[in-house]
Amino acid sequence: MSLYELVVEPFVSYGFMRRALIGCVALSLGSVPLGVLLIIRRMSLMGDAMAHAILPGAAVAFLFAGLSLWTMTIGGVVAGLTVALLAGLVSRMTPLREDASFAAFYLISLGLGVLLVSTRGSNVDIMHVLFGTVLALDDGSILLIAIVTSLTINVLAIIYRLLVAECFNPDFLRNVGGAGRAVHLVFLTLVVLNLVSGFQALGTLMVVGIMMLPAAAARFWSETIPGQFIVGVVIGIGSSLAGLLVSYHAHLPSSPAIILGAGTAYAISVLVGPRGSFLSQALHLPHLQR
Template identity: 60%
Template sequence: MRRALVGIVALSVSAAPVGVILMLRRMSLTGDAMAHAILPGAALGYLVAGFSLPAMTLGGLAAGFAVALAAGAVARLTVLKEDASLAAFYLISLALGVTLVSLRGSAVDLLHVLFGNVLALDDSVLLLLAGVASVTLLLLAAIYRPLVLECVDPGFLRSVSRSGGMVHLSFLALVVLNLVAGFHALGTLLAVGLMMLPAAAARFWTADVTRLIVLASLFGMVSGYGGLVASYAAGAGLPAGPAVILAAGVVYLASLLFGSQGGLARRLLPGRHLQR
């Protein structure tokens, strides 16, 4: 449980800020698509070396980058938009990854790849999560200004700087890197949950980008602690990984109802006189 909590905290520090930027760029579903895209690479690593951390990590990174680049190339060379091409590639990747795991492994292995096992994190995985968190924070600090500017006004960024393409590629690399790290703890299907749910919940409390990042990370940590405690209390009937994402869902629903920035309860209450 302690190792699981450390892993969730590391993911919250790195993945939640990436989720905030995805949300601001209206690319929330891109994270979900990329989470499925890493599956065939991880499956190939599993076929070659079993549940080997280096093999599955390198395979997932290679598959994620390949799908991202292929989707971008199709969008630029054909009439198909990037969201449609990404959806096509992620569906192919998901089916291919499940097939590859099924060729050698059992149903238990498939469940482990798809949903992870946050209670089985060893030292090597924790070091990987800590390393990804460090790289993410450093790179976000380096590209923070152009990244936020591109979210607000990409046309202005193109007019004053040529760094837009490099910033976009660097950010996509961070998305893939965090999804591969999250895959080892939560599996390919749930890794994106800790990236997007805390970010979406934070938006109901503040509109400031810096506060969004901090609040999203805090929500991720609270969700991790609450989900692990709930899983421990419920016993074997509630797996730890899904419990963490369900806790993040509870935080999101509570923010949706009671958030100070557009929450439903505030909208339903009568406003002050002469105020909207």
């Protein structure tokens, strides 16, 4: 089998492969930078919690409108933002930390969402919601992902400095009169929007993988935030391409293949990345550790 037949022909011959790749590229451009910021803020598990928080809203929309893209999107956004606000409220009014609040709401949301879908849908519908159907992306799904990605990139460009300052020193913005809480809320909104648009392709259980795994891998290749953005996006796109090709040639489910591709990139980064990997520490390369 030639390189063309192995890599290029599937995307030339089949429209569903092209749409899947376009959707995954757009997802990587929008969600991976958010994953980098989540890691810097030590809120990595919040992405997983928020991915499950959207499930009840999407499930309620499914009960009324079936697998309707825009109805499930609205339901997911409402549910995700509601959980984010409730978790923040609980953490501010009780001794419970924000990550613990998100964990509690995540478990409740997951159980409630699966229960709601199962009351009307079949096992196929539950699998669709949880694991996605990236090879079935239509023009509407790609349009939604593209809109959310464009919004994310532009908003991040506007609030980048405030967001970085809030990441490293949340008290600074409050002390100088800045809108720290507003920036945090905008950031959470972007996370929810990307998770909601992504779950149409990868499902609620998988979408957080494309957000967090490339971002975690990027930490081993660059020390700057913009550098981690670039490396993470490249890893996300490469993982998507590799996962789609493996699923096509080996007849495997596409969403898990994409996430396992990102997981492989993360494992390689942990082992041989130039910054803090097992190899760099074993070789004692201080000039790469700065």
